[in-house]
Amino acid sequence: MTKVLVLGGGTAGLVAARYLKAEADRLKLDIDVTMITASERHYMPPLFMEVALGSAEGHETWAPIKNAEKVYGFKVELDKVTEIDLDNRKVKTESGKVYDYDYLVLGLGVKYVWDKYKGLAEYGYHNYTLEGALKLRKALSEFKGGKIVIYVPEVPHRCGIYPFEMSLNLRSYFEHRGIEDVEIKVVHPGEAPAKALNKTVSKFFEREMGKARAEFVHHDGHVEITPNKVVTKNAEVDYDLLIKVPPIAIPDIMSFMADDKDPRWAKVKGPDFRYPGYDEVYVVSEASMPPLGLLTAGVPLHNAAIVSATSILHQIHGGFPVAEYAPTMCLGHGYNTGFAGNCEYKWNGSKYERHCYLLFKSPLVRLMKDSFYRGWLDSLRL
Template sequence: MARVLILGGGTAGLVAGRYLKAEADRLGIDLDVTMVTASERHYMPPLFMEVALGSASADETWAPIKNAEKVYGFKVEVDRVTEIDLANRQVKTEGGKTYDYDYLFLGLGVKYVWDKYKGMSEYGYHNYTLEGALELHKALSEFKGGKIVIYTPEGPHRCGIYPYEMSLNLRMYFEHRGIENVEITVVHPDKRPGIGLGPDLVRFFEREMEKANVKFIHNEGHVEITPDKVVTKNAEVDYDLLIKIPPIAIPDVMSFMASEKDPRWAKVIGPDFRYPDYDEVYIVSEASMPPLGLLTAGVPLHNASIVAATSILHRIHGGYPVAEYAPTMCVGHGYNTGFSGNCEYEWAGSKYKRECYLLVKSPLVRLMKDSFYRGWLDSLRL
């Protein structure tokens, strides 16, 4: 029996676990699939923005990860990983357990490095955790007018379109509350909003932000955040309420796997997301996407998980087709509308090349996006 150990119960781990188990059962492969995750909850982080804006409750953002045992058939252990021993193919946990494996799938996500930039730990709100979303919701509900700054110190960050989506949703939020005296400014290291998604999506966000009267300032380098001001190398922007986007990096338990070129990310080789020093180890998380030219968001991670899972099945079963990295649909909110974009990928030897374009713009896209998130979680609710 081959043993696949999955670390992490987020999007990547869940997709890999259910795919591996389903295909192994279909093909009659004797495969043990075990997930180890620190949290009892499988979260849908995009819904944290909805919590902050009051359109979703806290309980709507998660489902019990243990239910994956009944729904998808693989084993789930709730425990925190404390040591990864690649040489001996073992993983140790806070609960004192040791797990052996033949193949290791690392889907541990990233850590937030709030103290990397002066003032980021002390000031501002965010919705990158459920707790943060609840705090931001309280701050927004008490906000009666003034200047809001959405600040990103560096990229790439989790969900590249978030600052622009949030700015447009905020305009709607305050209009529905009848509050007109709100100035919204996005300060971001990209030169234009959504530039990583190509000219169609840049044009979409620039038009929507213009309609919503959202200002955009290119951040040429962080200096500091004070109680009432964001200071960059090229601008000083006053705020009454600050929304901040966290810098991200490889989790501490994986720090020994960091790239020499950029220690924020993992060493990884494509096209199937393997760790170069140990061929049986796969890394699929936001920490492994940037080195391969990929976006740090849920749908790209979904596609990466399928590629890695099929690579594992190929090596176990022999001849199983390894999936190509599929075109990635990006769905987002606009000002009283929504958009669907598509990114096509091609492996270029060391990285993926991408070409993105707009598919459709419609208010219905907002409903599609929110329905997808809730449906995903509903599949884990018994």
């Protein structure tokens, strides 16, 4: 029997485990697929923004990951990983268990580094966790007018379009409440909204942010945040309500795998996301996306998990086709419309080159996006 161990019950872990199990069953391969995750909940983080804006409730953002055993057939162990021993192919957990493996998939996500910048941990709200979304929801419901700043200290961060999408949705939110006296600014280190995607996508946000009277403010580096001001190297911006985006980095349990060039990220080899020196180990998280030129969001993780799973199957079942990294579609909405963008990728020998472009605009995008997220979670509800 071949043992495949998947660490993490988020998007990457779930996709990798269910793909491996489904193909193993179809091909009648003797493969044991086991997932270890510290949380009993499989979250859909994009819905946290909906919670903050009052269009979703907390219980709608997650489903029990243990249900994956019945739905997809692989084992789920609710436990916290405390040690990863690559040389001996063993993983230890908080409960004292030791798991060995033939192949290891690391889908442990990233950690939020709130204390990286002065004042970032102390001031402001966010919706990057369910708890944070509920606090932001209360703050927004009590806001009667004034200056709102959405602050991004560094890039890349989780979901690159979030600050701009949020600015559009905030305008709609306050208009529906009949509050006109709201100034919205996105303070961001980029040169233009969503420029990392493409000029056409960036232009979409520029136009829509103009309609929504949401201002983009470029900053050249963080200085500090005070109770009523964001101070950067080139600008000081007052606020009455601050919405902040967290810096991200490799999880502590994986710190020994940090990249020498940028310790925020994991060492990783393309095109199939293996860890250098250990061909049986695959690193599939936001922490392994930037070194390969990929975006830090759920759809890129989905693709990376499939590439990794097919690479494992190829080694076990010689000849199984290793998937190419597929095009990724990005959906964003706000202020009465939405967009669908697409990114195509090509492996150049050291990283993935991407070509992104706008597909279409439509107010139906919100329905498309919401239906996908909720349908994903519904598949885990029994």
